Amino acid sequence: DELERQKKVEEEARKKHEEEARQKKLAEEKKREEEEERLRKEKFEAERKKQEDEELKKKKLQTELAAKEETERQSIIAKKKLEEEAAKKKADEELEFVKWSAVEKEWYSYKKIIVDINTEINDVVKDNKELKSFTFKSKREIKKKMAQMSTSLAQLKKIMEDIKGILTTAFQFNEVAYKWLLNFMAKAIVNQAETEVIVNIQAANAIGILATHMMSNYTGFKDILLARIIKKCPYLVGYTCNIDTEEGRRRMGWKYLENANKWEDETAYAERMGGICGIWSVVTQVRFGPTSNVHPYPISNSWKMLARQVDTPTEKLTNAHFCVVAAWWDISASKFLMAFGRQGDKLMELIWNDWTNSVCDKRFAAAARLRLLGEEWRSTGKAPGLKPLE
Structure with missing residues (x-):
């Protein structure tokens, strides 16, 4: 009986050890998964932020380019208007x-x-x-x-x-x-x-x-x-x-x-x-x-x-x-x-x-x-x- 009892104690200790090992392993896996998820989120957030920054930069560049083109267009229109007015004035004077x-x-x-x-x-x-x-x-x-x-x-x-x-x-x-x-x-x-x-x-x-x-x-x-x-x-x-x-x-x-x-x-x-x-x-x-x-x-x-x-x-x-x-x-x-x-x-x-x-x-x-x-x-x-x- 004593031997049986000893075996039972040892079996329970083994099972407890295995459970603790399993739990530890699960905890480590969970921790690793959480770390991976955190890293993934950080990476995703970084990429999202980078994309947003690039979009903002692109929009800013487009806005600046559009403003430049509009300024040039207005300059061309103004120049053309001045040329037309000068031509008209010359025509009116000469013709x-x-x-x-x-x-x-x-x-x-x-x-x-x-x-x-x-x-x-x-x-x-x-x-x-x-x-x-x-x-x-x-x-x-x-x-x-x-x-x-x-x-x-x-x-x-x-x-x-x-x-x-x-x-x-x-x-x-x-x-x-x-x-x-x-x-x-x-x-x-x-x-x-x-x-x-x-x-x-x-x-x-x-x-x-x-x-x-x-x-x-x-x-x-x-x-x-x-x-x-x-x-x-x-x-x-x-x-x-x-x-x-x-x-x-x-x-x-x-x-x-x-x-x-x-x-x-x-x-x-x-x-x-x-x-x-x-x-x-x-x-x-x-x-x-x-x-x-x-x-x-x-x-x-x-x-x-x-x-x-x-x-x-x-x-x-x-x-x-x-x-x-x-x-x-x-x-x-x-x-x-x-x-x-x-x-x-x-x-x-x-x-x-x-x-x-x-x-x-x-x-x-x-x-x-x-x-x-x-x-x-x-x-x-x-x-x-x-x-x-x-």
Whole structure:
């Protein structure tokens, strides 16, 4: 019994020891698990905090970048606004109410035609003996025909037919010779405007009809003639520049008198401008029959010319501006009113009244004459125009 009891005590002691060992092991495992959980939580918290810090840093960077971009955007907008305001101010100062940059561009386009004629036609003829001989012989024939111009319609028709024969022969002979003669015809028309029309305004009729006929029937002549006209009288496209330099005077069509070593006087210059405008005015108003060609340069160009004149900055206006418009009035006023009715009436009222008043302190002779023309029109109700050919 004692032995059994001893065994039982030992067994209980063993079991107790094993239980204590198991409990100790469980406690250690629990402690280890708790430590691992603590470490895991610390690591998770550290990673979370790191992520939050990175997100905050990222957001801060994005905010700073957005602020920088917004500042740059506002700076660009402000710069663009300043540039636009400066451009507008410059445009307002230089162009006034008309798109003067477009006017200058149009003037340059005609100037280029003259340059091209000199290099592609005149230089070729000059360097070719056969072409030179042919063109100069044809030129003499044309000059004879042009000298026969009168107020007779029958005579004009014969001249146009004779010139047609000369140009047809030239076209068949050589294209460069043909173009050279077209250029000569354009120069001859402008020359007669400068010499004959300023003496007798009725002379503009036959010359203008001849010019319009040729513009309508001879390819390329329209551009050549307009280039020659605008070179001598740029007012007709609304072009105006300062004349305080030699280049400025040349651009505005002033003649330099080599024999006198001086520029022509203002009266002679203004008269020439009026004469050229006379031919140009007739061209815009020549009427074509219903079965004829479309008008190559219609009266709408008169509207454009007048609008550009009245929109020219007052400080740039000269006596010549009013001389040109007065010449136009003498020839085209009646036809202009027929074409544009009430709106034409308003523009003509603006021209003779408001426009001339804008320079009353400058005492331009041509402005005074234009005002008299307007007053006569208002008092009589009759607008002037040319007599038809006989």
